[in-house]
Amino acid sequence: MQIKAAVLYEANTPLVVEDVELDDxxxxxxxxxxxxAGVCHSDYHVMKGEWKPPLPIVLGHxxxxxxxxxxxxxxxxxxxDHVILNFRPNCGWCRYCSVGRPVLCNGAATDRWVMFDGTSRLHKGTQDLYHFARTASFGEYVVVPQSGAVPVRDDMPLDKACLIGCSVMTGVGSVVNTxxxxxxxxxxxxxxxGVGLNVIQGxxxxGAGRIIAVDVLENKLAYAREFGATDIIDASHGDTxxxxxxxxxxxxxxxxEAIGNHNTILQAYNSTCLGGTTTVVGMAAEDDELTISSLSLPRTEKVIMGSWYGSARPWVDLPRMVDLYMNGKLEVDALVSRTYPLDEINTAYDALARGEVARSILVYD
Ligand SMILES: [Zn+2]
Ligand SMILES: [Zn+2]
Structure with a gap:
């Protein structure tokens, strides 16, 4: 079938919104x-050339x-079925799936830019297009592995549900699961x-007693208060x-750390008490590297760890997040700063780059 999708042909050039072919x-x-579909920073890494999956690709996850x-x-x-997409579709049988860590699944031994059988369902003329994170949600329709589409209750508004699929799960999951x-x-x-605010509400x-939010932008710190921060620090000046x-x-x-940069990861690590835990949630550029004092690890017994997709067990956790939202315990509506049609996706990313929004979403007809 023919669908409209946003294609990235080359890093640092605008996405091209055009008709492409999607297989059955x-x-x-x-x-x-x-x-x-949410306008997330991860896709922006690819647009800027900081992550290098093969191109051309349809982004969105x-x-x-x-x-x-x-x-x-x-x-x-x-x-x-109403579904939220899971951008880490898993095989169900590998060692990581078996121990309850499906985010780390390596059973589907093909790249994350194609279906499990190694081929693409998206094409432009004779050229194959890749599927970002086996999701490719910057298109009107997607084909995904069945483990990548998690059914949720019908009364969950579908225009908000997209955010549960990445920013909510990633942020809240990093707190409660990781x-x-x-x-x-x-x-x-x-x-x-978008992710940091969900760490705050997580x-x-x-039941954290004190939640200190740190950012350099005033509008983001105002959001942080709305999402449950008890204290805020403007990191644009002074010793954070x-x-x-x-x-x-x-x-x-x-x-x-919900940015993805060695400087802020180090700040997070240095902000913890003896024996404290630093969780890296932010996704850095591929060439970003972190240096910490080796001796500080035994001497402080600090822990530093990563959290990918909130260590989600998507088939359990996504419906749980939906229930929390429906019961008024999780804020999602206030995350949506703006909505755009797919045609205006480049405008949406310009706003993200300027830090104007908590989250923008694309709404399909
Ligand atoms: Zn994301
Ligand atoms: Zn697996």
């Missing part, structure tokens, strides 16, 4: 008509829609974009780490 779903795959058609052998969803923040503990969150949900240590009598129990 093959064995174990589903076709989803998208309702909404945060989306929700309705299953339109299923391929042979599909048992996990059926036409008409770091396992304890009630009453102190938390600092460095970076208050920390509030987990020193202020955090003063405020918490020696450092926080848990630091979260």
């Amino acid at each position: 779903p093959k064995e174990g795959e589903v076709l989803v008509r998208l309702a909404s 945060e989306a929700a829609g309705v299953v339109e058609k299923v391929g042979p052998g599909v048992s996990m969803s059926k036409p008409g 770091a396992k923040v304890e009630p009453g503990s102190s938390v600092v969150v460095i970076g208050c974009g 920390a509030a949900l987990a 780490v020193g202020r955090i240590i003063d405020m918490t009598d020696g450092g926080v129990d848990y630091a979260f």
